[in-house]
Amino acid sequence: MSLDAMVAYVVERLPELWLRTGEHLMLTGCSTLAAMFIGIPVGILLFRATYLRGLLMGVIGILQTIPSLAMLVFLLALLKKIGVLPALIALTLYALLPIARNTLTGLEEVSAEVMEAAQGIGMQEYQQLMMVRIPLAAPVIVAGIRTAAVVGVGIATLSAFIGAGGLGQFINRGLALANIKLILLGAIPAALLALVVDFSIGAFEWGLRPERKRDKKGSVQSLMRRLAFMLPVALVLISIITYFTKPGWISKSATQLKTGHRIIRIATKNFTEQLILGEMMAQLIETKTDLIVERRFNLGGTMICHGALVNGEIDLYAEYTGTGLTAILKHPVISDPEEALNHVKKAYHERFDAQWLKPFGFNNTYAITVREADAKKNEWNRISDLGNTAIELRAGFTAEFAERPDGYPGLRQIYGLQFGEVRDFDPALMYEAMAKGEVDVICAFATDGRIAAYNLKPLKDDRNFFPPYHAAPVIREEIMKTHPKLGDVLSLFGGLIDNATMQRLNFEVDGKKRRTAEVVEEFLKAKGIL
Amino acid sequence: MIKLTHVSKTFDGGRSYAVKDLSLSVDKGETLVLLGSSGCGKTTTLKMINRLIKPTKGVIKVGGKDVMDHNPVDLRRQIGYVFQGIGLFPHMTIEQNVEIVPRLLGWSIRSRRERMQELLNLVGLPAESFAERFPDELSGGQQQRVGVARALAANPAYLLMDEPFGALDALTREALQQQLLTLKNQLKKTIVFVTHDLHEALLIGDRIAILHEGNLEQIGTKKDILDMPATKFVQDLFAIKRPGTLT
Numbered sequence: 001m002s003l004d005a006m007v008a009y010v011v012e013r014l015p016e017l018w019l020r021t022g023e024h025l026m027l028t029g030c031s032t033l034a035a036m037f038i039g040i041p042v043g044i045l046l047f048r049a050t051y052l053r054g055l056l057m058g059v060i061g062i063l064q065t066i067p068s069l070a071m072l073v074f075l076l077a078l079l080k081k082i083g084v085l086p087a088l089i090a091l092t093l094y095a096l097l098p099i100a101r102n103t104l105t106g107l108e109e110v111s112a113e114v115m116e117a118a119q120g121i122g123m124q125e126y127q128q129l130m131m132v133r134i135p136l137a138a139p140v141i142v143a144g145i146r147t148a149a150v151v152g153v154g155i156a157t158l159s160a161f162i163g164a165g166g167l168g169q170f171i172n173r174g175l176a177l178a179n180i181k182l183i184l185l186g187a188i189p190a191a192l193l194a195l196v197v198d199f200s201i202g203a204f205e206w207g208l209r210p211e212r213k214r215d216k217k218g219s220v221q222s223l224m225r226r227l228a229f230m231l232p233v234a235l236v237l238i239s240i241i242t243y244f245t246k247p248g249w250i251s252k253s254a255t256q257l258k259t260g261h262r263i264i265r266i267a268t269k270n271f272t273e274q275l276i277l278g279e280m281m282a283q284l285i286e287t288k289t290d291l292i293v294e295r296r297f298n299l300g301g302t303m304i305c306h307g308a309l310v311n312g313e314i315d316l317y318a319e320y321t322g323t324g325l326t327a328i329l330k331h332p333v334i335s336d337p338e339e340a341l342n343h344v345k346k347a348y349h350e351r352f353d354a355q356w357l358k359p360f361g362f363n364n365t366y367a368i369t370v371r372e373a374d375a376k377k378n379e380w381n382r383i384s385d386l387g388n389t390a391i392e393l394r395a396g397f398t399a400e401f402a403e404r405p406d407g408y409p410g411l412r413q414i415y416g417l418q419f420g421e422v423r424d425f426d427p428a429l430m431y432e433a434m435a436k437g438e439v440d441v442i443c444a445f446a447t448d449g450r451i452a453a454y455n456l457k458p459l460k461d462d463r464n465f466f467p468p469y470h471a472a473p474v475i476r477e478e479i480m481k482t483h484p485k486l487g488d489v490l491s492l493f494g495g496l497i498d499n500a501t502m503q504r505l506n507f508e509v510d511g512k513k514r515r516t517a518e519v520v521e522e523f524l525k526a527k528g529i530l
Numbered sequence: 531m532i533k534l535t536h537v538s539k540t541f542d543g544g545r546s547y548a549v550k551d552l553s554l555s556v557d558k559g560e561t562l563v564l565l566g567s568s569g570c571g572k573t574t575t576l577k578m579i580n581r582l583i584k585p586t587k588g589v590i591k592v593g594g595k596d597v598m599d600h601n602p603v604d605l606r607r608q609i610g611y612v613f614q615g616i617g618l619f620p621h622m623t624i625e626q627n628v629e630i631v632p633r634l635l636g637w638s639i640r641s642r643r644e645r646m647q648e649l650l651n652l653v654g655l656p657a658e659s660f661a662e663r664f665p666d667e668l669s670g671g672q673q674q675r676v677g678v679a680r681a682l683a684a685n686p687a688y689l690l691m692d693e694p695f696g697a698l699d700a701l702t703r704e705a706l707q708q709q710l711l712t713l714k715n716q717l718k719k720t721i722v723f724v725t726h727d728l729h730e731a732l733l734i735g736d737r738i739a740i741l742h743e744g745n746l747e748q749i750g751t752k753k754d755i756l757d758m759p760a761t762k763f764v765q766d767l768f769a770i771k772r773p774g775t776l777t
Contacts, residue, residue, distance in 0.1 A: 113613070116613065118617075119582065120582055120611045121630060123634060136619075136620065
């Protein structure tokens with residue numbers, strides 16, 4: 001890509017880049033601040049109460065070792081909320097350890113001689129702490145805050161998984177669409193942001209040094225000192241302002257106040273087809289109703305989408321019958337598509353107050369897929385053909401597939417397959433790994449455009465193991481009651497998209513790197529719906 | 531006046547004593563030197579006077595009142611203390627270090643400032659050029675003078691000095707000793723001065739108390755001790771022609 005093209009690419013996305021950077025800073029800044037308000041007092045408490053040290057530092061240390069995604073999902077389950085709150089709490093918990101530990105270490109390292117002098121000249125205990133011990137420990141404490149904030153910038157990229165925004169959103173979307181440019185659009189600013197945060201806290205530390213107090217008023221140093229103090233504060237303020245003035249936030253809230261509930265929140269999981277379906281529903285609703293659509297796309301998986309729907313955090317997303325049946329309802333596989341749909345319809349209505357609308361038409365079931373060349377050489381046509389050779393093969397599965405009963409565990413049972421090695425991948429990276437020859441078998445999606453693009457061969461499911469995966473809009477019944485028209489509008493999609501069409505749409509976005517919104521608009525116009 | 535009556539201190543439940551059955555008194559305006567080698571209990575004695583260490587047995591009275599009846603913080607603010615390791619606050623300027631006790635006592639900014647200037651001039655560090663510096667920008671001798679100024683700041687009646695010149699080179703030490711002699715005559719404080727240096731003890735002390743392994747060997751004026759050593763230990767100590775240093 002030429003430099004001009006690169007500049008144009010970034011310039012075009014500048015407004016969103018600004019918004020995401022603001023969100024990112026807000027997440028990092030607020031969580032670091034919160035961690036300071038908790039971590040520093042905890043550090044001081046631990047310094048005084050020696051007997052608590054082992055226990056509390058242990059607990060904080062364990063928090064630190066919880067993988068970030070697991071922590072996010074756990075908080076999601078606990079709070080029953082997606083978005084900024086769980087992200088902020090997770091980031092705060094991570095920031096706690098460096099801040100509390102450095103506070104404790106800093107306080108401990110103050111020389112005993114100086115502390116004896118403080119006591120000996122007649123300082124009260126709190127005066128010894130406030131006037132001598134804490135000021136002397138300050139550089140170590142600030143260093144802890146610095147570590148926490150810089151690490152926080154990195155971890156905050158994961159917040160996008162639960163719809164909290166931030167630069168991770170570009171990375172996430174880029175991963176979902178196998179689009180390196182988008183990934184870099186998130187990753188590079190995040191790295192730069194880490195440097196800016198590091199620098200600004202470093203400047204703060206400089207301004208805090210005792211010798212700065214001596215700088216003459218009006219001198220360059222004293223001016224710089226003031227700037228140094230203001231820098232981190234300014235960063236956090238700017239980020240909060242950016243966050244609360246983001247396009248639509250004010251107008252949206254105003255509309256909401258004036259006219260009551262007029263917003264529909266549409267979510268998607270984090271892969272291309274979901275983004276396309278989400279965008280389709282969004283565009284259709286925007287055209288055919290006067291509802292305002294809020295896109296909460298790219299959430300990190302089925303459980304997050306479903307949880308958000310049940311908790312009323314989102315109103316609508318596209319789900320697959322097989323997924324609803326096995327992953328959500330924990331029901332055994334039903335092979336008949338009609339029967340499967342009826343079952344989830346009934347169960348969702350009874351258990352979740354949610355409604356399944358007419359399916360789009362295609363069946364995006366899992367397809368055990370190998371390279372075309374390998375298939376020819378080994379005469380693989382059906383899954384059973386893999387038989388005993390499976391032990392020599394390396395499999396690459398999505399994390400969901402590896403665990404779901406209608407995934408690898410069931411496959412092993414029904415076909416007696418045992419692969420030599422199983423690795424978990426992000427859906428987009430799974431195909432990459434296949435193309436690069438790093439794995440031999442993947443759990444492709446039947447409608448994926450990359451099956452054709454990468455010369456892959458889906459094997460026939462000769463024992464009818466995989467349940468039908470017909471996609472359909474799933475919507476909260478409460479929304480259906482307030483806006484009965486929605487049902488009719490979304491029914492326009494009924495049977496509109498067959499497997500071949502879905503493969504093509506996926507490939508337009510995945511393979512040709514076209515914009516989802518553009519591909520969707522073109523398609524809907526061609527079908528005469530828009 | 532400071533009065534110790536049968537004071538003992540053990541750190542190990544009575545197996546050994548840092549200070550054993552020590553009785554002595556320091557008169558108003560007098561300078562008493564506690565002389566002894568390291569581990570003889572002289573620093574422990576000093577710290578018991580301002581309650582940094584609590585005596586195991588015995589009574590210590592400062593100004594006629596048992597120290598255990600004093601509020602320890604108030605007591606310490608009435609007693610200037612010059613520490614062995616100087617113990618200036620590295621994050622405070624010289625001015626702030628000297629002002630600290632008046633500040634704790636709630637003096638007005640103006641009187642604190644006047645006092646600070648007066649004291650820095652008194653110890654030979656003109657305020658104009660030293661007030662805004664930090665301790666690590668001063669030499670060891672200068673730092674110790676600040677330590678003395680800090681101890682004197684709230685104009686205490688008592689001054690405890692724990693080997694204040696121990697870590698300094700010979701020339702600086704001598705200069706400071708001379709300066710202390712002048713100050714002492716000027717200020718008329720009740721001073722307890724700890725040292726292991728015979729020469730320093732003879733130079734500064736109005737009376738000298740010689741401690742050995744927690745016991746008081748002898749207490750008396752320079753003349754008493756040189757003419758009539760009370761024990762063999764004291765005799766041996768001063769038998770050497772040119773009094774040097776105990777280690």
